[in-house]
Amino acid sequence: MTPDPSSSSVDDPLFESGHRIFSNKDLLKIGHVPEADRIVGRDEEIAKLAKRLNGAVHGYSPENVMIYGKTGAGKSLVSRHVSQRARNAAESGVDIGTAYIDCAEDNTETQAVSSLAAKLNDEAVTDISVPHTGLSTSKYYKLLWKVLDAQFDSVIIILDEIDLMNDDSVLMKLSRAEEAGKIDCSIGVIAISNKIQYIDKLNERVRSSFQHKELFFKPYDANQLREIMVNREDAFRDGVLSDEVIPLSAAFAAQEHGDARKAIDILRHAGEVAYEDGAETVQEKHVRQAQQHAEKDRFRELVNGAPTQAKAALLALTELSVTADDDAFLTSRVYDQYERICDHLEMDVLSVRRFRDILKEQAFLGVVEIEKINKGSAGGIHLQNRLIEDPHVVRETILEDAWMQDWASE
Numbered sequence: 056m057t058p059d060p061s062s063s064s065v066d067d068p069l070f071e072s073g074h075r076i077f078s079n080k081d082l083l084k085i086g087h088v089p090e091a092d093r094i095v096g097r098d099e100e101i102a103k104l105a106k107r108l109n110g111a112v113h114g115y116s117p118e119n120v121m122i123y124g125k126t127g128a129g130k131s132l133v134s135r136h137v138s139q140r141a142r143n144a145a146e147s148g149v150d151i152g153t154a155y156i157d158c159a160e161d162n163t164e165t166q167a168v169s170s171l172a173a174k175l176n177d178e179a180v181t182d183i184s185v186p187h188t189g190l191s192t193s194k195y196y197k198l199l200w201k202v203l204d205a206q207f208d209s210v211i212i213i214l215d216e217i218d219l220m221n222d223d224s225v226l227m228k229l230s231r232a233e234e235a236g237k238i239d240c241s242i243g244v245i246a247i248s249n250k251i252q253y254i255d256k257l258n259e260r261v262r263s264s265f266q267h268k269e270l271f272f273k274p275y276d277a278n279q280l281r282e283i284m285v286n287r288e289d290a291f292r293d294g295v296l297s298d299e300v301i302p303l304s305a306a307f308a309a310q311e312h313g314d315a316r317k318a319i320d321i322l323r324h325a326g327e328v329a330y331e332d333g334a335e336t337v338q339e340k341h342v343r344q345a346q347q348h349a350e351k352d353r354f355r356e357l358v359n360g361a362p363t364q365a366k367a368a369l370l371a372l373t374e375l376s377v378t379a380d381d382d383a384f385l386t387s388r389v390y391d392q393y394e395r396i397c398d399h400l401e402m403d404v405l406s407v408r409r410f411r412d413i414l415k416e417q418a419f420l421g422v423v424e425i426e427k428i429n430k431g432s433a434g435g436i437h438l439q440n441r442l443i444e445d446p447h448v449v450r451e452t453i454l455e456d457a458w459m460q461d462w463a464s465e
């Protein structure tokens with residue numbers, strides 16, 4: 056309902072008049088695309104990508120580009136930014152369309168093509184209506200080609216997290232459409248992935264039709280992360296951020312392969328923690344709490360997604376770590392504890408060998424650390440297992456699993 060402009064707002068003490076901590080929290084949203092002068096340390100990548108898309112500005116074909124880099128390296132941001140600028144810079148008489156697809160959401164060919172058609176379609180211009188569901192993949196492609204030809208000379212399509220797409224043919228069909236005479240509009244695809252081997256895994260036909268240039272994004276260093284956050288300081292009210300907040304958030308994010316997403320998440324979260332705390336300013340302790348929270352979330356995702364047997368193995372190591380003085384335990388000792396847990400929870404007990412493999416998998420995921428201990432020629436090699444995270448946090452997370460909860464009542 057639209058508010059009645061004639062009614063003046065009532066000062067009700069139940070509600071705060073403005074936010075104590077944030078003045079424009081949207082600046083800290085992950086999907087937020089900052090203006091050019093707030094983008095830090097990516098001039099070279101922006102220029103390179105612009106060169107690849109340059110054709111579109113003049114009414115020719117843009118090139119396809121594959122962008123690689125770790126999470127939070129600014130790949131999506133730079134792609135959106137440059138395609139937007141290409142659109143604005145188009146010569147007169149040249150119409151450029153842009154569309155962004157998150158392949159984590161639209162992970163089938165049909166979903167991706169129907170999303171593209173819907174996003175690029177301006178019904179007022181094309182007089183075409185694109186139903187969200189219900190058509191076959193080939194019908195959606197036909198609609199997409201119609202939508203493109205009715206509106207654009209060129210279109211730039213961003214396929215983010217392309218490795219999560221469960222069918223690669225979309226890359227092939229988009230790349231071949233113009234050449235195959237299906238459309239007059241030219242298509243440039245920016246495909247983004249965290250996985251460097253993505254292209255090698257593509258099927259030969261897709262690979263040969265998706266001719267592309269590659270761009271690699273390096274992680275940010277702590278100074279760049281700091282600058283990224285300073286550029287968004289106005290998300291907070293004046294004077295609310297104490298001096299140590301941004302450097303500390305940058306230091307935490309730099310530890311995590313220079314992830315800008317993490318830096319911004321910690322900063323936003325620190326603001327929220329300060330608010331919940333009733334504080335007037337955001338302080339170092341709020342950043343530390345936000346970081347712990349983020350750790351817990353990351354961990355929760357890893358542990359929650361683990362199979363039940365892996366949870367039982369981790370629970371065994373956790374119980375020892377919580378109750379014993381030590382923090383590292385021989386596999387045989389952890390296995391004994393695991394047997395007790397399985398017995399109590401009425402679960403199958405895996406062989407020692409399978410149990411060792413599970414711990415190795417958890418070490419690979421960064422949940423457990425395994426150290427080899429050499430006990431001399433007679434004693435042989437033994438493995439010591441240690442939890443990387445605080446055992447209380449691990450325990451709490453594992454016990455979120457309904458099955459494991461039975462153990463808590465032990």
Ligand SMILES: Nc1ncnc2c1ncn2[C@@H]1O[C@H](COP(=O)(O)OP(=O)(O)OP(=O)(O)O)[C@@H](O)[C@H]1O
Nearest residue numbers: 085093094095126127128129130131132283315316
């Ligand atoms: N150079 C930068 N300057 C300003 N903000 C940045 C920069 N790089 C990244 N960010 C911000 O960090 C967050 C994550 O960036 P982005 O989504 O572009 O990363 P990504 O490399 O695409 O990560 P992912 O692979 O997880 O999608 C966004 O909020 C973005 O605005």
